[in-house]
Amino acid sequence: MQSIHWPEGYVPGFSDNFASNEVIVAGLSVADVWPLLDDTTHWPTYYSNASEIRFHDGNGPRLVLDARFRFTTFGFPVEAEVTEHVPPAPGQAARVAWHGWVEGDAASRLDVHHAWLLEDLPGGRVRILTQETQNGAPAKQLASTRPNPMINGHQDWLDGMVAAARATRSSKGGVQ
Template sequence: MQDIIWPEGYVPGFSDNFASNEMIVAGLSVADVWPQLDDTAAWPGYYSNASAIRFHDGTGPTLSQGARFRFTTFGFPVEAEVTEYVPPADGSTARVAWHGWVEGDAQSRLDVHHAWLFEDLPGGRVRILTQETQNGAPAKQLAQTRPNPMINGHQEWLDGLVAAARRARG
């Protein structure tokens, strides 16, 4: 199975917080689930923790390499830039990742790397992996919060993504 590609400074275990969520689902393919994440206008329809999405560079609502966008999640107004964008093609693994940040001083600044991987598996299954590392004082607080809001929030995102893909497929 494929892995997330981590930039320097965001490797799990060396960051202030790390969340990993994965689903393997039968009856769907990368072609079914990719459009639900790629189209940011769809996010609020299946994920309650994403709102106020807007693109700064005249692109969107679909993601693309280098696209700059802003959205609110976990109560934070996150600025983001897509750093990896590999759409599905001929059964290859699809990937998307963004660097996100919340401006602020040493107590409120937050930097994240949020990555997604979509992989078709034998037997008509799809693997969806999302992982995020975070750095900054807010990340340290989130890492110690129980239940873990990042794990729970990202699971809601995955569950909603799969449900939206199933609805779109009919």
């Protein structure tokens, strides 16, 4: 299976917090799921923890390499820049990643690398992996919170994405 490409300073185990969530489901493909991630107007329709999404410089709502955007998640106003954007293609995994940050002093600054990997698997299955590393005092606090809000929040994102993809496929007469 494919894995996430980590930039220096954000490698899991060397950051202040790390969250990893993955689902593998039958009856869907990357083609079903990709539009729900790539077009940010869909995010709030299936994930209640993403709101106030705005793009800089007239870009958006689709993600593209180097696009700058802002959104609110986990109560943080996150500025972000897309650092990896590989749309689906036969024989390769689709990938999206962004560097996100919350401005502030040493007590409130947060830097993250949030990455996604979507790949078709044998037997009509799709794998959706999302991982995030974080650095800064808020990341340290999140890492010690139980239950872990990052793990639970990202699982909600994956579950919502799968449900939305199934609903869209069903409305188009696709197989469930």
